[in-house]
Amino acid sequence: MRHYLGLSEYHFRQKKQNLPQFYEPGRLINGHLLLAGMSGTGKSWQSMRWMESAAQAGLELDVFDVHDELDGIAGATACRYSQATGYGFNPLELDTDPHTGGVNRQVDYLLNLLKSVTRQLGSKQEACLRHLLQDTYAMSGIWPDNANSWQRDRINETQRRQMVEARQWSQLRQFYPTLDDLMSFGRRKLQVLVIGGDNKSVSALDQLQKAFRRLSGLQGRFARGGSDDEREKLQKQIEGAKTQCVGQYTEFVENMQSGRELDDVLKYDSVDVLTSAMQRLELLNAAGIFRANPPPFGDSKVRVHQLKSLTAEQQVMFVKLRLQAIFDRCKRAGATRSGTELRQVVFLDEGHKYFSKEPDDIINVIAKEARKFGLGLWCASQSPTEFPEAFLTNVGATALLGIHSRYWPDAQRMLRCSEDTLHYTKPKEVITVKFQREGQADPPWQNIIVPNPGNPAGVAAAGFR
Numbered sequence: 001m002r003h004y005l006g007l008s009e010y011h012f013r014q015k016k017q018n019l020p021q022f023y024e025p026g027r028l029i030n031g032h033l034l035l036a037g038m039s040g041t042g043k044s045w046q047s048m049r050w051m052e053s054a055a056q057a058g059l060e061l062d063v064f065d066v067h068d069e070l071d072g073i074a075g076a077t078a079c080r081y082s083q084a085t086g087y088g089f090n091p092l093e094l095d096t097d098p099h100t101g102g103v104n105r106q107v108d109y110l111l112n113l114l115k116s117v118t119r120q121l122g123s124k125q126e127a128c129l130r131h132l133l134q135d136t137y138a139m140s141g142i143w144p145d146n147a148n149s150w151q152r153d154r155i156n157e158t159q160r161r162q163m164v165e166a167r168q169w170s171q172l173r174q175f176y177p178t179l180d181d182l183m184s185f186g187r188r189k190l191q192v193l194v195i196g197g198d199n200k201s202v203s204a205l206d207q208l209q210k211a212f213r214r215l216s217g218l219q220g221r222f223a224r225g226g227s228d229d230e231r232e233k234l235q236k237q238i239e240g241a242k243t244q245c246v247g248q249y250t251e252f253v254e255n256m257q258s259g260r261e262l263d264d265v266l267k268y269d270s271v272d273v274l275t276s277a278m279q280r281l282e283l284l285n286a287a288g289i290f291r292a293n294p295p296p297f298g299d300s301k302v303r304v305h306q307l308k309s310l311t312a313e314q315q316v317m318f319v320k321l322r323l324q325a326i327f328d329r330c331k332r333a334g335a336t337r338s339g340t341e342l343r344q345v346v347f348l349d350e351g352h353k354y355f356s357k358e359p360d361d362i363i364n365v366i367a368k369e370a371r372k373f374g375l376g377l378w379c380a381s382q383s384p385t386e387f388p389e390a391f392l393t394n395v396g397a398t399a400l401l402g403i404h405s406r407y408w409p410d411a412q413r414m415l416r417c418s419e420d421t422l423h424y425t426k427p428k429e430v431i432t433v434k435f436q437r438e439g440q441a442d443p444p445w446q447n448i449i450v451p452n453p454g455n456p457a458g459v460a461a462a463g464f465r
């Protein structure tokens with residue numbers, strides 16, 4: 001692709017020449033891009049044009065739009081995600097690559113994602129969720145150690161509902177399980193723990209755990225001492241609690257049927273842990289974005305995902321799950337011929353908020369490894385200094401649209417630019433770009449006059465196009 005940026009300011013002012021400047025990712029070390037500027041400096045305006053060039057070049061484009069303002073790109077199809085629209089993607093679909101995909105990887109991925117965006121996922125809840133996920137896959141005949149079982153078809157909510165109503169269980173196994181399957185499986189397990197389902201021994205065991213916790217508490221209090229009276233009272237309570245434990249244990253053993261009753265309890269820990277694990281899933285489900293209801297993009301190559309109605313946490317989870325799927329798809333298509341040409345672009349508005357310090361976070365993986373598969377990561381941001389250094393030093397093109405002088409020292413240090421560079425950047429009139437080319441250790445920053453009907457130089461730049 002080739003995107004017209006404007007005219008070289010140096011040639012325009014010093015030499016009275018019109019020298020057009022282009023963004024050509026194929027000539028850079030990678031197709032990643034950072035567009036940075038404070039509010040009102042034209043990030044959205046520039047981004048739209050940049051993306052229109054990508055669309056015109058026939059690239060696939062996924063735009064993650066947190067302000068619902070980028071749907072005007074020519075030829076784009078937009079989809080709003082909200083509880084009302086109910087569009088979403090099934091997070092249980094698998095990458096089928098035997099080396100990089102599969103059940104365990106997806107389970108780890110989902111758990112890490114949950115951990116990274118929600119507070120305090122305890123180790124017991126995590127273990128419980130892991131078992132729920134693994135068992136839900138197993139119910140569909142999808143096994144961690146058998147890559148042949150990872151291939152299933154995509155199902156949507158309506159299809160699933162119809163098949164469940166018609167009790168077509170064996171046909172359902174042809175499709176990936178969904179969050180609904182996971183939750184109804186979890187609810188069944190919870191039922192078993194609470195009322196024993198059709199098995200009394202399991203509920204007796206849960207009662208035994210409760211009675212034992214009470215006994216331990218009493219013994220702790222006894223050990224801490226107190227008056228003779230208190231200790232005598234505690235001693236009696238301890239005896240009572242012990243008797244209760246023995247009773248529950250007896251009931252557990254007497255009601256055993258399969259001998260495997262303990263398995264479920266060990267896996268799912270306790271009613272409390274399973275309940276709080278289920279609450280996490282409810283949270284995911286409430287967002288709507290993980291319902292098996294793919295948005296109606298059809299075969300549109302330019303897809304605008306409108307995320308304004310979601311919470312910040314939901315936005316991050318949604319984008320990362322999509323990024324993973326997009327990266328998997330690009331990898332399946334194989335390396336590009338030149339190793340630098342672009343096939344697909346992902347545009348992240350407020351891009352800094354998706355980055356983290358974790359090296360295996362999908363966004364860092366894409367920043368590092370996506371070039372050869374033709375995937376470009378384009379980020380617009382008001383806070384360029386909040387990107388990790390690895391991205392800032394590796395990004396193929398950086399465009400500064402105007403940074404507040406308060407952040408100049410940080411920007412100079414992190415973006416390796418001079419104060420002059422920042423000084424000559426004039427919002428909506430002159431942008432400053434750096435193109436990282438092969439074999440060029442520290443390329444210079446260039447000033448470019450951008451098209452703008454509001455000033456004479458801008459008119460010249462617009463006319464040139």
Ligand SMILES: Nc1ncnc2c1ncn2[C@@H]1O[C@H](COP(=O)(O)OP(=O)(O)OP(=O)(O)O)[C@@H](O)[C@H]1O
Binds near residue numbers: 038454
């Ligand atoms: N080169 C330009 N020519 C004409 N108008 C422009 C140009 N660049 C930006 N504008 C206009 O300036 C206004 C602010 O630009 P824009 O909305 O792109 O800023 P922004 O950096 O995205 O701001 P925010 O961070 O608040 O979203 C808009 O009305 C936009 O149309």
Ligand SMILES: [Mg+2]
Binds near residue numbers: 043044045
């Ligand atoms: Mg904007």
